[in-house]
Amino acid sequence: MNEYKTLHTLLTERLVEALATVGINSELAVVTMAADARFGDYQTNAAMVAAKQLKKNPRELAQQIVASFQLEDCSLEIAGAGFINFRFSNDFLAKQVTTLLQDARIGVPVANKPRTIVIDFSSPNVAKPMHVGHIRSTILGDSLARIARFLGHRVITDNHIGDWGTQFGKVIYGWKHFLNEAALVSAPVNELVRLYREVNALEESDPVLKAAVREELVKLQQGDVENLSIWKKVVQLSWKEFEQQYQLLSISFDEHLGESFYNEALAPLVERLIKEKIAQESEGAIVIFFHNHPTLLDKPFLIRKSDGGFLYATTDIATLEYREQRWHPDAVWYVCGVPQQLHFEQLMAVARRLGLNSDFRHVAFGSILGEDRKMMKTRSGDNIELGSLLKEAIDRAFQIVAEKNPDFSLEEKKEIARTIGLGALKYADLMQHRMTDYIFSWDKMLSFQGNTAPYLQNAYVRIRSIFRKAKEESETIELGSICLQEEAERALALQLLQFGEVIPAVLFDLRPNVLCLALYELANSFHRFYEQCPILKAEDAIKQSRLALAELTARVLKEGLELLGIGVPERM
């Protein structure tokens, strides 16, 4: 499959040649998918752009380009102000899509320059449950990691957990005075939260207790053996619970180097930054100013508090350096909400000043809102816990499956419910443009209509069903070479061929919603094909061709969903 080229690549290469013949800069060889099927399969606006630069008539230039363009299986036409439209022959598309049957990568090219990419995402806080605030980072980050890996990049996923900070004073005090051992065993993080809240409440009216809490924190920071061992247990218990949730979500990390991992690096780091005149004292604290950044002029970056304590900015700088030393990354992606935009802008400015020139990207995203358009919260105003969200997704999916297929075994219903419920939850997040705030709706994400995971999974399930039936009818199932006669077949084939173009495009601006849309359109094309083109009842050659199209569709759907971190059931 080395010589396989996507339709887009093929057209771009030939267009470069044609433009060269006509004497036009090859940079203008930009090919896009046609805006409308009426205009063919692909189009280029090169003639219009070139006409402007060369002060020539766009349609005449288009004529010359078309005359110089060489690709047998593609017909060209000039339309409108100077658009050039490309339309492949059915035979050519059929031939191309047939070759995909032999390709394990279903037409997705491997990156020609593999990069080392560190992806920093999820980052929950120890002794607190994960909540809605972590969901987008977790799902988005995982999907980006999967896609980057599939394209051949070296990816390191690092969960920068919040395992150090002032909250430990309260947790340790609570642990020593109010710990309920039984509760700690059954629901560890819940118990830790209870301790935190109890101490927090008492503290307000009790200055003596407040001082004692403060003392526990200081002892921890100074390395007190007992407090350190309590802290370790708290971290372990929390991580264990996080891991269960990640496992349920099929998400894993290469590293989970939390904030505490960098503790010892912080003091020398600040000293060094002061010595190098990058940081300076201001109002008792140590800060970094950005005199060369107009928008950051009045926004210093605090790296040491006036009481000597460090901040997450300090840890982030230490992390920056650690990652550089250990992995020499070409890129570092921080998958973190848009409210932290300023922090990352500052952090990246520091990185540049330190001479780090990886491609740092803040992969920002908007908030999840409730039906009232406000940040999603429980009725009492607390954050909604991830665990309860996952459970509800599965429960709701179970209801639907049980209603639709009461005869499935309980075990199968449960498994299908997990795949559908969690898939729906993930997909609802990923199908959204990441910058927009979106309104969370169970009914929408679990619907079988529209751009949802169940709709895509259903398309896959229908294909599996066809193959089960085919197997009943005859022992061997033959996938023949594909021929495209019906419009629905052609449209489906084109969608299949474009999978290999979409995947790299997702990484261009780090937006899996592009992939979601492509998969939705594929499923939609398949459903249309399914309605219009009988498969098993067709005569042999057509049957084999249509089975092949169905098989490819199933593979693309499965692979595409996999890249989103979503599974597919065999039945539903």
Next chain:
RNA sequence: GCGCUCGUAGCUCAGGGGAUAGAGCAGGGGAUUUCUAAUCCCUUGGUCGCAGGUUCAAAUCCUGCCGAGCGCACCA
């Protein structure tokens, strides 16, 4: 005050220099002796927040304004 992000159909959202601005839901009308109707087809619906500017071409880029959300010194 400064900054960031966003204003597109009744609702939820795509589209981020190109052709007559698209989907889903909701509303209306159809299709089922079936390979899963958990689907498909048809249809109603829009001054792309407002005003300027750049361009052969602006929902898209620039400026200003209005509106919403979020950040901006010792939390993360």
